Amino acid sequence: MSDLRNPGDAWVTAADGGRYWGRFGAAGLLAHDRSLDAILLQHRVTWSDHGDTWGIPGGARHEGEAAIAGAIRESQEEAGVPDDAVTPRYTHVLDRGGWTYTTLIADVATPFEPRITDPESHALAWVPLDEVERLPLHPAFAASWQLLRPLLSARPAVVVDAANVIGAVPNGWWRDRRGAAERLRDRLGALAIEEGGIRAGFLDLPETRVAGLDRAYPEWTMVVEGAANGIASGPRVRVVDAPSLGDDTIVAEAAAFAASDHAVTVVTSDAELKVRAHAVGATTRGAKKLLKLFPEDPAV
Template sequence: MTIEPLAPGEPRRPHGPRDPGDAWVVAPTGERYWGRFGAAGLLAIDAERGVLLQHRVSWSHFGDTWALPGGARHEGESACDGALREASEEAGVPDAAVQPRVLSVFDLGYWSYTTVVGDVVRPFEPVISDPESRELAWVPVADVTEYPLHPGFAASWQGLRSLLDVRPAVIVDVANVMGSVPDGWWNDRAGAASRLISRIAELAARGVPASALELPEHTWYPEWTAVVEGQARSVAAAGAVGVDVVPAEASGDDAIAATAQRAVAAGRSATVVTSDRGLAERARDAGAAVRGARWLLDLLG
């Protein structure tokens, strides 16, 4: 979280407004916060190198400190899109290089800052592509507090740090969820599976509330896996953005149980979506939580 109240007599940034969002919000107590529509920053996590930090230029508020690439959101822009855009502008983060995992929001009512915690899925080297960056560096998680941090980021770091070890994954028994809705799926199993997976992809893009996954109170972006079997296996070739589609070579239940075991072994907080009692028992034995088909259908809306 990077909070930038303007101190009395402090000059404005040396460049002019780039967007209507590039303006100060004045608090009832007189402090000013950058971003008419709020602000957002990216906490990118590379499994090998740590987190990406930005060494701020001296003319910025609390200059020469370290924080996250981020800045003012555009009007109508989501916090996630704003954080990724700012990270691209300030640190050269390539499109699709980071997969959001969780959104952490600091909300004052009249202004908010959203930290997008995301996993690096395509390794990259950051590039100084904006005058607001003096230096960019991958910093091991354990070493972050050794740097002179921006006060706002320093205040939020421990809370953000606690989220880094939480990695939710949802594994969907597609056949079971399809079968819970008598909409004629039996006439076209592949088509019904494709439609369901498309809806899951939409859910993957907008995130899941913490209450649905019994996780810390934030918006989460789980790793989604849809297991298909029988005639529906053909949809795996088409794939889906944000959803890993796994065709079961034999028993769908066996494939789902094995996927759950692998997820738990990899440190994921795994949830299996099925209303099949036998499979639910196997999933729990593997260390996964279980939700019925109605749970997913309610989330899909």
Template sequence: MTTAVSAEQSPLPPHPRDPGDAWVEAPTGERYWGRFGAAGLLVLDKQDRVLLQHRAEWSHHGGTWGLPGGARHQGESAIDGALREAAEEAGVPRESVASRALSVLDRGVWTYTTVIADDVTPFEPVISDTESIGLEWVPVGEVGDYPLHPGFASSWQMLQTMLATRPVVVVDAANLVGSTPNGWWRDRAGATTQMINKIAPLASAGIAASALELPADHWFPEFVVVLEGKARAAIPLLGASDGAGRLGVTPAPRLRLESAPGAGDDAIVTETARLVEAGKAVTVVSSDRELTARVTRAGASARRVRWLYDLLD
């Protein structure tokens, strides 16, 4: 079952041209649209459907189905370009989606980045320029039945695998903080707060796929930091101050703090098992050998704390 919108349902405002709206020609003669590269948005909704665009007949490979997207502007990131184009062509609200992964096709003189995202707030697409003649929410299993744009068709199998992958990094906070002899034992909550504030930017910036041993080029995993004992005092400091002028934990969209009611290791194993059962690709960060063995048996992969420190550096 698909939901669709046609060109007759939406006014078409003018689409101003940008210096990026130009062809790039490879030495072998192939031409690619987008002087600064191009990007498209592959957004998955909570009903396991993706948003497809029916391309106008006058466009490149017109009449086929693909992703809303197009040429990037000069100095524009792939994510910003994909979100801007998706808003222009399909009325996708920027605040309604959250990026999960990036997949880059590199032709040497030109790149195309597919931004995989999840809808965090349901929305209905709206045709907002002449490049779209139709928009549909299509179940993932039915995408291959459509006459797809050749570039999208060639990458769909890999992209479908990525859609099914949801990485989570579970952090053993006690082990991570305790691995550095910086006086943390004098103020466990303070040392834990400082550590979490270092992780928050990484949660926002994401991780190279090679570090997670996953397909694609870049991922934005969820980070779950498990706190035990006195370190749990960091949780009330989320986005606040402790009253003594010490800054609290900086909130981050992909960062979640979990308080262990008892032993931290037991809480980590329980959380790991729950996430694995939910189909997540879980990586646990700890140098504790016994804990590593337990989470591995639960279906997660494990990395020593040095792995995370290297990413933070």
């Protein structure tokens, strides 16, 4: 249970007239174990708000606490979720006007058994997706479940045509191909930091056109060619060398992601490559749209 001395532990009245728990908003974890095709649910104790229903572990955020940090902390306090056990994929924000609830949708990276670690749970269980709606669900979770479920099978991935992106920046590509590729890799890594991610709308995927979907945390792949071959991968960015034509490698990477239950986006402004990417099930974004995600216009 959260420390009752925490100033965030209080009821608030939002603009819609409802009373909600969490002076600074609230957050919860929707953890998906792909090996079980199940999500972690908490059977709430009788005396809690909407007691004897099932929902995701979560609770009030602390003052100044980021949403992901709050969701992870609450899931650790209520369900014993180990450090680094989940990988963020998306955040969804329910905004009631002056109060928000952020759901962190995450994949289980390291399987674990949940543990009841505070008095707020009757039980914790991995519930198969097809059985979720058979349970008496917390009303708020029941209302959001149909929106959030498709995201569990749409892990985001982005494949970047490095040569094309670098070519869209003045003084980048033609002066130092290798150095420019390394700088682009590092900028992509900065986008991938845990609390940052990217706007989910950047992906422009059918699965991500969900009201309230806020941020996405893709798997990043950058394809390099020619003089840029051989640079190392960076934190959260996998670098792939193209042995010959970069376009062929990009299409192969996109096809592999699409075949393995990913929602994949290829970043390129090359018209022919866009057609090939669409043919293997990817969406595309132009190089300049990616560059706009960086904090400032980069000299890649």
